Amino acid sequence: MKQRLLLAPTLREAPSDAEVVSHQLLLRAGYIRQVAAGVYHYLPLGRRVLRKLEEIIREEMDRIGAQELLMPAIQPTELWQASGRYEVYGPELIRLQDRHGREFALGPTHEEVVTTLIGQEISSYRKLPLTVYQIQTKYRDEKRPRFGLLRGREFLMKDAYSFDIDEEGLDAQYWSMHNAYHRIFTRAGLRYLAVEADAGAIGGEGDTHEFMALTDIGEDTIVTCSSCQYASNLERAYAGAEQHASQEEQALEPPLAEARAFVPPMEQVSTPQVKTMEELMQFFKQEAKQMIKTMIVVADGKPAAVLLRGDHEMNETKVKNALQANELELADEDTIIRVTGAPHGFAGPVGLQVPVLIDAHAAGLREAIVGANQVDAHLRHVVPGRDFALPQVGDYRNVAEGDPCPRCEGTLQFQKGIEVGHIFKLGKKYSEPLHAAFLNEQGREQTMTMGCYGIGISRLLATCAEQLNDANGLTWPSEIAPFQVHIIPVSIKDDAQRDACEQLYAKLTAQGVEVLLDDRDERIGVKLKDADLIGIPLRIVCGRDLAEGLVEVKKRTEADKRLFSIEEAMQEALQMKR
Amino acid sequence: MKQRLLLAPTLREAPSDAEVVSHQLLLRAGYIRQVAAGVYHYLPLGRRVLRKLEEIIREEMDRIGAQELLMPAIQPTELWQASGRYEVYGPELIRLQDRHGREFALGPTHEEVVTTLIGQEISSYRKLPLTVYQIQTKYRDEKRPRFGLLRGREFLMKDAYSFDIDEEGLDAQYWSMHNAYHRIFTRAGLRYLAVEADAGAIGGEGDTHEFMALTDIGEDTIVTCSSCQYASNLERAYAGAEQHASQEEQALEPPLAEARAFVPPMEQVSTPQVKTMEELMQFFKQEAKQMIKTMIVVADGKPAAVLLRGDHEMNETKVKNALQANELELADEDTIIRVTGAPHGFAGPVGLQVPVLIDAHAAGLREAIVGANQVDAHLRHVVPGRDFALPQVGDYRNVAEGDPCPRCEGTLQFQKGIEVGHIFKLGKKYSEPLHAAFLNEQGREQTMTMGCYGIGISRLLATCAEQLNDANGLTWPSEIAPFQVHIIPVSIKDDAQRDACEQLYAKLTAQGVEVLLDDRDERIGVKLKDADLIGIPLRIVCGRDLAEGLVEVKKRTEADKRLFSIEEAMQEALQMKR
Incomplete structure (x- = not known):
């Protein structure tokens, strides 16, 4: 992609209402723009990162045999009445009426809808276990949308639902999903922890884990042990005593x-x-x-x-x-x-x-x-x-830092985290009231045992931005970067520089590397500042050393610049390919 | 993918309210299910075809330099007031209020939103021309949702918007998009025509073409000439006289x-x-x-x-x-x-x-x-x-069949069509009231000249199904088929057959062919009936001829079955790769 026509309007200052660094940088680097409180545009750079995250999630879901489908955002509220959540969700559930006066909700989650679907379509134990997932836009009328994409009213989610014969089957799927989540967040380059959590409005009585990105602006407190693997949301943490x-x-x-x-x-x-x-x-x-x-x-x-x-x-x-x-x-x-x-x-x-x-x-x-x-x-x-x-x-209290660990002799410590994923053992919480049953091997009707598994994809994008940055801008790893290589001529009006850059651009693009070429007629200082802000992992600057056949190669996360021959630069760039 | 656990519930009979063949077949073959009037689930097979169509569209949009972004479905209605369309759209525009009583619309289209965005972000002729597109879910509260996905209330669209300095720039982008649409519909295997059209509620006064899939159930009448290329929607057609x-x-x-x-x-x-x-x-x-x-x-x-x-x-x-x-x-x-x-x-x-x-x-x-x-x-x-x-x-009348062509000496003929794409030269219809202007080369403010370009992706899926079928089911071309190859053992309980099928499945999958393996314990008649219904382009049946190392290969659209060695079958299957 050529940068001159790319819709990536960079800003010197972030709007004053952008309180956290991810929100500031995503605005300043031209990844997103606000439409209304908690409602955003993803500009081309933002859309590209979002798609990379979608693809990672798809690959990992497919790998564990989950099947992709797509359910509608518009949901009949009768289903929410049937599950008993119509009241529970309160004003966060956006309701609307169609032209005939029938009431619908804009789905903040799809347990009701998917349970009804699977209950209707699956009637035999032979079709189980089944896990379906979708990547789909969700709606929640947050009381206080904030922090940009971190707490939005329209947001992109991956939500998966598993259906099993019994608890044992659910347990297997739950841990398989747990592993898939580890792979997803690791590939996204996130520092995170899987913690024990409270099931909240969605869950049943079963196990539930949150995947928490570690960051000081997190609204959740994570409790970990100084010596063992114990990790829990403060909401649910308990101390040894x-x-x-x-x-x-x-x-x-x-x-x-x-x-x-x-x-x-x-x-x-x-x-x-x-x-x-x-x-x-x-x-x-x-x-x-x-x-x-x-x-x-x-x-x-x-x-x-x-x-x-x-x-x-x-x-x-x-x-x-x-x-x-x-x-x-x-x-x-x-x-x-x-x-x-x-x-x-x-x-x-x-x-x-x-x-x-x-x-x-x-x-x-x-x-x-x-x-x-x-x-x-x-x-x-x-x-x-x-x-x-x-x-x-x-036990009705928050544990305190220094309390004894419930699992070992260690003591408890606090960190802040943002929830980017949440998995639940639902059991029969939805399948019972919504009548999702099947005939078991003995021909007897049996209620399905369910799990549900969410990842906030737009929130994940912002969370990565929150962790992956420095004083000059964003620092994406190549797996989720909008482009892997940024080629910058010192002067686009210099024919030799322009030609060298164009050639390198064409060759790398042909090899499947995603390259952004800065063909703007701007001063080099402006271009490098924008490049740091946008945060593409590898930068190749083509300036006066081109006379000796050399270009400057720099990784976004490293300070040192190296002079490479064009061939060497090309090899370096090919390394960045996803 | 193994068929035993695939969520593709086939039906012997279509529900009686499914009036058209695409709706009947997509329901019967387990591609879609209805949630409410005009609101559907895409089950895994339907989701796969939808994604293929999305990918074709993405490739062709990227090829002409359009940039993908993602805008929200939730739109402030102030923008609709500003463009003057708040009233025009009437009850088809779904309106809702947030918890603070502010009114929003669920976007049926994004002219207002995108014009506001680009007007805010682009200020110089140097950033033009610009074309952006998105693949996104749209909402329209149809008076009479019908024909399954053909006229839904929640549907998937590709919508693109171009911004130019002047009419000449718009003209170039319009025809470049016109060509991209031809490539998209050709790749999707559609029989269609580009016809002159009326701009309706969206358009301005400029050129506008509809891409019409030819089918008897089309709600539009297409007028074509017996001897020249003239093609127009009846709404807009005029006769020679x-x-x-x-x-x-x-x-x-x-x-x-x-x-x-x-x-x-x-x-x-x-x-x-x-x-x-x-x-x-x-x-x-x-x-x-x-x-x-x-x-x-x-x-x-x-x-x-x-x-x-x-x-x-x-x-x-x-x-x-x-x-x-x-x-x-x-x-x-x-x-x-x-x-x-x-x-x-x-x-x-x-x-x-x-x-x-x-x-x-x-x-x-x-x-x-x-x-x-x-x-x-x-x-x-x-x-x-x-x-x-x-x-x-x-001229206030419909032309009639047999009227003289307005372009040549031929006579006019009628066909029925479904609109799957529509491109408009908008001119300044939105950029004027919504103040999308830029500074031109002379430093003077100038209003942008716009075009907009839509494809109904979910409708395209149904339209393909409407054209691509026979008495036994769907007949997808490999480019958009949910899987390219269907492997069916006559009996999954026969070890030799099962092993041969599993091996072929593994080899083809490793080569990047998308294969569905029917590992269900069903009679061969049931399996072949389902296979025809689902409509995967190449079928490989592994039965008693396996003793001589032979399997039966059949294309879905051809009657003859051929006995091939496994190696030959594999070569044939590799041909189907997209």
Whole structure:
């Protein structure tokens, strides 16, 4: 491709609303343009990278025997009613009416549609296992689209769905897909981790892993162990101690019970204006881990309380799952007053009339300080189980850095990550309500066992850009670069330079190398700046050394430039071929 | 690919609502399934053909220097307001609101969006000419989705847009695209014609051609000449005579004026219950071509009259264009009575108070019989220009088979066609209102000159299926077939047969031939029936002749089967490689 006519408008400055480096660079280097919040054009360079990612994904899906199909974005909402997700998805599900008033959704995912299809078309165990996938545009009306392609409202996905006779079959397909994902992200040149995850709105009760690209701007916190392979999303991570402490019996094992026998009776203390954990610590001269904080939450509209040790943070996912809720939020002041009888800062477990979840660490305290459910008052010498009941002890907190690993003797560490892939064992979550069944070898009807497997392709593009860059621009590896070689004459008006570049361009192109030739009438400084910004892995500059038959060859990721004969440069360039 | 696990559910019977052969066969052979009216799944076989078509189109677009990008389906409706098409498109434009109440459309086409983009990004003549294209899913809420993929509501399109300095540049790109379209449809194995067309809701005033696949179920009528290359959509076709007769002066040239001098004065005749052309002919004992029929139409809500010779048919497109209307329909009885004072069947030109269009053939009659605008009455001896004015004489009729060709001495013939491609010279229709301008060589601002070029890819798939079939199923050419070779053992349980087939399969696959191996445990009759239905171009059956090292080779489109050695069969199969 010749650069003069290429639609790749580079910008010196990124728009001020581009907060993260991938968004800035993709805009500045002319890969994408915004149409509306969370809705983008992929300009030719961006489209090329997107297609490379699509092809990698296709190859790896085909390799594990997944079959490509294409399902529509427009989906009858009846299917979402049938699966029970019509409500769960809320305003993120874009709904529309056709001219006859029938309601449709723009698919954010295709479990309902594919389960219905396969349920209708497959009737015998002989056609199983089956994995289908598609590369298709998805829609989600994000509350806050941001970070360019990282959180868009229209985005490209690869979504795959597996159908099996039983859990064993699902397990095989799940791990085969797991391996395929490793190959895909490795080929894309990504630094990433596969982590244990929460199934969220899509999943069932089975295994689920997220593939997390490691980057400081990640919205997810990844928990890893200092010594073993344990890796989990913070949403789901648990610490070593929890394995035991989460048993209510453990919390009340004899030594603790004995120690509690010596705790004086509960006592109310006047604590005017003492609301925050810090104020409490100062007032009582005690550490946070000797307090229990009582968080009032609203789960699907109903209030509940969550008790945590003062130094711990609530894990919303764990609480949501425990309450089997779709939506969870912290209660507002009115609700707190209604539930506890006191304003924010004085809530406590004693006498509460709403459902109470107690984190095992809180439940395991010998005694604690808690709010008194009265303004300006707290209770001390409060013993869990003695002064308030322990109906639902469990793990409701975020693990903290330094916590013990649940799998080994190591300690837990935090990193930030962006989810680029997510695989789920769905089990029968969709096949049951949508009646996807088959006749088994014995001729009996049996419900299919499903898995689903997604990769956000446009997000992957942005994530690669987020990791693969330096101060001057993007630094693509050749497998996903829009072009592999960038040929730049110092002056396009110099006949010898132009001819040499054109010849090299023609030869490499004929050999299947994707080459961008900068035939613009621009100063060399401008051309090199643009070249760095665009980030093609190998650059060949043809200048005055051409008189001696030499050209300058430089890898985008390396500092040193080398003078090569044209033949040597050509050999170097052929190495870049995908 | 092994057929046992392939998701290609064949059906013995097509659903009763599948009216046309392509729809029936694509359903029966397991290429597609319906999700909702006009919304389909492409199952693996259908997806494969679709991808082949996409690749052909990509190659031919890249060959002429068009650059691939990807624009979103979600479009801000402000852009449609700005171009003036928000109203024109009517209920076919699917509209939706996001969670903040902002309105968007699901793009049926991308002129507005691409013109805005290019207007923002290109500012100099040095970046022109530019042609961009995308392969992308489009939405149109058809009043009556039908014929499977032929008229869908969600469909795959290739749409390209060219931007030029001037008309000359546009002309060059238009014809380069014209040639690319010929290569695409030829490679797809289609019987088609490029015909002159009407620009409809998209186009401007410039040239426009439709690429029409020839098939009896086509909704368009194509007019061709018996001896020259003239080919036009009936909507736009004109006959040889029209070139002269459309001049009002011609209609009143001296001989006619002289002849009219002898026509007696206009006279009213009582014609009880005489309404249709046939009844009139019988009543007056005259031919239809001696009558003028008066059609009352409603154009964008306003009534008008169209006068045609009794033996001619109104051409709605020509009338719509003459009235510069978006919507045109025949008036209902109430409107007819309001406009003419009489019920249907008695309308006439004398005394009408609405705008009147007069087809040149009607205007050129010496005298005529017309409705009297009174119930049960007609007028005879009516002379156009004497008894009623001739404000707007033109060509408002459909040409008829046998009419003279406008280009040569031949006569016109009719065929039926399906539009699979359409190219337009848009000129400044979008660049003007959407301000897509550049600085020309003299540094002055100049509006871009545009063209647009569409191919309905999913429709092309169905159209190929409509043309490429026989009584037993589909008959794909190897360039677009889902697989090129179909290997079928007579019995998969026969070890020798299975091994021979597996080996051939492995060898051919390694050589890059796409092979489907029927490894199902089915009777050979079932397998051969399915093979014919699916329509892979070369079939290799491995049966008892294997004992002598022979297999049966048959082309799908030929009747004769040949016994080949495995090596010969392999050579034959390699020929099928794309």
